[in-house]
Amino acid sequence: MKPINEMKLSFLSRSSNEAFARAATASFLAQLDPTVDELADIKTAVSEAVTNCIVHAYKNTIGTIYITMTLYEGKNAPEARIKIRDKGCGIEDVKKAMEPMYTTCTTGERSGLGFAVMESFMDKLKVTSTPSKGTTVTMVKVIRSKGDE
Amino acid sequence: MAVKLSISQDEIFAHLLGDIDHHTAKEMREEIDAAIHRIQAKSLTLDFSGVEFMDSSGIGLVMGRYKLINSYGGSLNIINASERIKKMMYMAGMDKLAIINDGGKVR
Numbered sequence: 001m002k003p004i005n006e007m008k009l010s011f012l013s014r015s016s017n018e019a020f021a022r023a024a025t026a027s028f029l030a031q032l033d034p035t036v037d038e039l040a041d042i043k044t045a046v047s048e049a050v051t052n053c054i055v056h057a058y059k060n061t062i063g064t065i066y067i068t069m070t071l072y073e074g075k076n077a078p079e080a081r082i083k084i085r086d087k088g089c090g091i092e093d094v095k096k097a098m099e100p101m102y103t104t105c106t107t108g109e110r111s112g113l114g115f116a117v118m119e120s121f122m123d124k125l126k127v128t129s130t131p132s133k134g135t136t137v138t139m140v141k142v143i144r145s146k147g148d149e
Numbered sequence: 150m151a152v153k154l155s156i157s158q159d160e161i162f163a164h165l166l167g168d169i170d171h172h173t174a175k176e177m178r179e180e181i182d183a184a185i186h187r188i189q190a191k192s193l194t195l196d197f198s199g200v201e202f203m204d205s206s207g208i209g210l211v212m213g214r215y216k217l218i219n220s221y222g223g224s225l226n227i228i229n230a231s232e233r234i235k236k237m238m239y240m241a242g243m244d245k246l247a248i249i250n251d252g253g254k255v256r
Contacts, residue, residue, distance in 0.1 A: 015172035022170075022202070040202070040233060047204040051171045101241075108216055109178065111208035113241055120240070 001072045001079075005031065009067040013058040013086070021050045021067065025082060028069055032078045035145045041121040042080065042141055048114040049084040049137045055110065057088025057135055078143045079123075083136060090131040098127065151176045154184055159191040159223075166199040169207040178210060182217060191223040195247075198229035207234070208241045215246040226250060 007028050011017045022043040029042060046067075053065045068083040091097045098119075103112030119125050124140035151173050155162040161184050165177060185193065193214060200207075215225050225247040230238060238249055 015170075015175075018170045018172050019168060022168075037233075043202060044204050047170050047202075051204065051206065055171060107213075109174075109209045109213045111205045111212055111241055113205040113208055116240075117205050117237070 001074070004071045004073055004078070006068065006070045009069075010064050013054045013061075013063050013065050013088075015051075015054055017065070018047055018050050018054070021065070022047050025067065025069055029071075029080055029143075032071060032080065032143045033145070034143050038141065038143055038145060042082070045118045045122050045139055045141075046082060046084070048117050049082075049139070052114050052137075053084065053086040053088060053135075056104070057086040057090070059089065061088075063088055074142060077145075080141050080143065081138065082141075083138045085134065085136045087134040090133050091127075091129040091135055092131055094127050094129050152180050154180060156184060156188060159188055160194075161185065161188070161190050161192070162194045162196065164196045164199060167201075169200055169203040169210065171204075171206040174206040174210045178213060181214060185214075185217055185221065185223075189221050190218060191221065192226070193218045193223060194226040194228060196228050197231070197234055200231075200234065203234050203237065205237070205241075208237060208243065211238070211243050211247060212241075224248070 009024055025046045026039055026043050050065060063086060066085040070081045072079045096102060098115040100116040101112040103110045118139060122139040123142050126138045129135040151166055153164040153166065163181050167173060218225050227247045228250045235249065
């Protein structure tokens with residue numbers, strides 16, 4: 001598939017950057033003229049993935065989070081592919097981590113719904129991880145509002 | 150300021166302001182929890198009318214406040230949540246922990 005446009009972003013795993021990551025990806029996506037709902041879906045999914053990097057991948061440390069966002073023409077409607085990568089602790093059991101309500105956090109303040117939210121708000125979700133090397137989350141959203149009817 | 154609290158006797162009304170993510174949820178949590186402990190609250194109302202964006206950290210915020218208010222024998226109410234936020238609340242089963250109300254007075 002032919003990319004229309006692409007951007008790369010890297011920033012430190014500070015929680016104040018959660019809002020920055022949402023705003024930056026939403027702003028890049030604006031050129032596809034998404035609906036308010038499509039934009040909110042992507043902002044939510046990005047927020048979940050970036051929070052995972054901060055809370056889990058780089059727990060008790062500060063590392064770099066990398067985002068690559070590529071826009072494609074798509075078959076019937078344009079698509080946005082967002083890759084969010086860290087070089088943190090990695091996930092031992094990805095399948096387990098993706099189960100709704102599963103969390104390693106013991107404070108009771110994390111719902112364990114991050115991946116479930118990404119899955120329900122995006123069209124595709126792929127998670128690859130290597131323990132002590134890092135995790136890559138790839139998500140695709142079809143911008144249907146601009147598709148051929 | 151991420152949250153504005155109104156307290157009367159053993160009831161807390163918390164008007165949440167702005168986006169709720171892992172970063173902002175911390176400040177909201179700390180202020181609300183301090184008030185719950187101080188007055189041993191029997192009722193907590195979370196008003197979402199000032200919240201445009203929320204990720205699953207908002208669910209964690211609701212879950213955690215439920216546990217705390219429940220430990221004082223109190224109850225939790227959620228009011229003025231947008232359709233989108235309500236969808237996430239139901240997805241996470243928050244309607245089993247809190248009373249999710251559509252129309253509430255905005256103070």
